[in-house]
Amino acid sequence: MIVVFGSINMDLVARVPRIARPGETVLSLRADSFFGGKGANQAVAAARMGQGGPGQVAMVGAVGNDPFGAACLKNLEDNGIDVRAVRMTDEPTGCAFITVDDIGENAxxxxxxxxxxxxxxxxPDSLLSKASVLVLQMEVSLADNLDAAARARQAGARVIWNFAPVPPAKERSGMADLLEATDVLVVNEHEALSIAEILNIPAGADYLKAATALARDFGPTCIVTAGAQGAYAVSGDGTQVHAPARPIAPVDTTGAGDTFVGVLANRLAEGLEVGPAMERACAAASLSCLTPGAQAGMPERQALERYLAQA
Known part of the structure; x- marks a missing residue:
């Protein structure tokens, strides 16, 4: 069972010739809506890799009692995700405002x-066991992430923490505690350097040095996603594993990191070692960049296997 504790959003996406600079207005011809939220994205990516049918992935989150919330819940259910632990609140459903430029980069x-x-x-305690993988991100409260991770560890579950988006430096002590309760930390190059800086770890501009120090000092396997360079995993003893990325012409990179995390969680839950799990996660992330929207391009298992089989 993969349990995703995290955010559920509706994404409003505008295509622009370039990302606006501070104080600048950039025109877009239209805005489109897509299902998103890092938690929901990762749950969908994991569910599309599943072989066990509905209920293999459970989402724990909160939405508003509004049309966006109802639509987000239906989308998760349509992807075979257990939503019984998603709570309706008086707060509005989370919303992300995304601009995507002509080369596929986003803000x-x-x-x-x-x-x-x-x-x-x-x-729920019923979702935590030795067979569970708990997936966390940073779009919900750090304190609640930490408590969820501690409970998961106590139940014998593995914890995957995606350190995105980067929290304020004032959360330093909580970040250190959460690292110690994490089995696999997933960051991109910038996030690796940011967390090292917040925790006063000297790494300069070397994200692999930062990853090595984080793994050595706090214990988790640290995975750094590096775009076209693929992904690197560093263990506490300094051992490195590299998974290459396949060259693509991206249409929209929104959700690529979440695709990586969801597929990684699925393959680790199925018993793969980190290296092969990262290879599949990298390939799935590449495929996701070929379609606009965070979830629209997330591949089904068969599509990913066909892609992996290509030379």
Whole structure:
């Protein structure tokens, strides 16, 4: 069982010739809506890899009692995700405002809404066992993430923490505690350097040095996603594993990191070692960049296997 404790959003996406600079207005011909939220994205990516049918992935989150919330819940159910632990609140459903430029890069602003009403008590004990993988991100309260991770560890579950988005430096002590309760930390190059800086770990501009120090000092396997360079995993003893990325012409990179995390969680839950799990996660992330929207391009298992089989 993969249990995702995290955010559920509706994404409003505008295509622009370039990302606006501070104080600049950039025109877009239209805005489109897509299902999103890092938690929901990762749950969908994991569910599409599943072989066990409905209920293999459970979502623990919060949405508003509004049309966006109802639509988000239906979307999760349509993807075979157990939503019994998703709570309806008086806060509005989370909403992300995304601009995507002509080369597929994006800028994102998130209005958290109901996501900040999510509490660790919303995570049922029945979802935590030695067979569970708990997936966390940073779009909900750090304190509730930490409590959820501690409960998961106590139940014998594994914890995957995606350190995105980067929290304020004032959360330093909580981040250190959560690292110690984490089995696998997933960051991109910038996030690896940010968490190292917040925790006063000297790494300069070397994200692998940062990852090595985080793994050595706090214990988790640290995975760094590095775009076209693929992904690197560093264990506590300094051992590195690299998974290459396949070259693509991206249409929209929104959700690529979440695809990576969801597929990684699925393959680790199925018993794969970190290296092969990262290879599949990298390939799935590449495929996700070929379609606009965070979830629209997330591949089904058969599509990913066909892609992996290509030379």
């Amino acid at each position: 994102i602003t998130v209005a958290s809404g109901a996501n900040m009403a999510l509490r660790s008590m919303d995570l």
